[in-house]
Amino acid sequence: MAVCIAVIAKENYPLYIRSVPTQNELKFHYTVHTSLDVVEEKISAVGKSLGDQRELYLGLLYPTEDYKVYGYVTNSKVKFVIVVDSSNTSLRDNEIRSMFRKLHNSFTDVMCNPFHSPGNTIQSKAFDGIVSGMMVQTASTV
């Protein structure tokens, strides 16, 4: 279960960002922003490592004191970032991968929606629903 999920366009601006309501939501925005550098590093590293890592899933980007940040980049250079609580040790790699898979599937549906313009922020209820299903549910969320 994530505390923050973000979708970043290939030009590196956010298409969608949702976090668990806390006092300082801006810190999640900051975390996602700094993770973009790590994403860039990983992508350019893939080019050099002899052809094997052609996966879209990037794995753990970096751990902070309280959180772990995971990344995933699609072929269309759109990045997905998932932030989870460090204390949540039961969350396995496979589960994170399947979360990204679901995000990617839902994102593809949004892209194919003729009422959505690529490059605009994502305003799809279906996408919201998928994301809600992956976020930590707190008592105060509706």
Added chain:
Amino acid sequence: LSAWRRTRMADEAPFQFLHNEVIQYIYTSAENGETENGRHIATLENMGFRVGQGLMERLTKDAARFKDELDIMKFVCKDFWTCVFKKQIDNLRTNHQGIYVLQDNKFRLLSQLSAGKQYLEHAPKYLAFTCGLVRGALSNLGVKSIVTAEVSIMPACKFQIMIQKM
């Protein structure tokens, strides 16, 4: 327009019919009977662009990451072309400096039109959408391009892609 996304896998015929009808619609709904050919072609091309973006997103969802530009072009010639036209591009040439020529000897959207030089002047209308489709597909992968098409003897035609260095 959402019907375009659903017919991508099913049958060729609905797509061809729809494509032809769209072209008819655009030309007959022009006001005052003006023959603003350029604007209609641009409208068709832009439609193709948007469809290309969405289609490429769907097709690359399960594909491995592309190595380089040539890899992307091969994908367009094989998987992408097969998805839309049920066949691959017959010949791909490049000057390795950003220009690619895709040759389709039996382009599906022209094969019902004529088998030679008849109606040659109408061919551009039938190629505009596909040019946009390719441009949109490439743009979604981060490749900016200009796509044009030329045809001398139907149903063969060539699509020329000029990569724009950003």
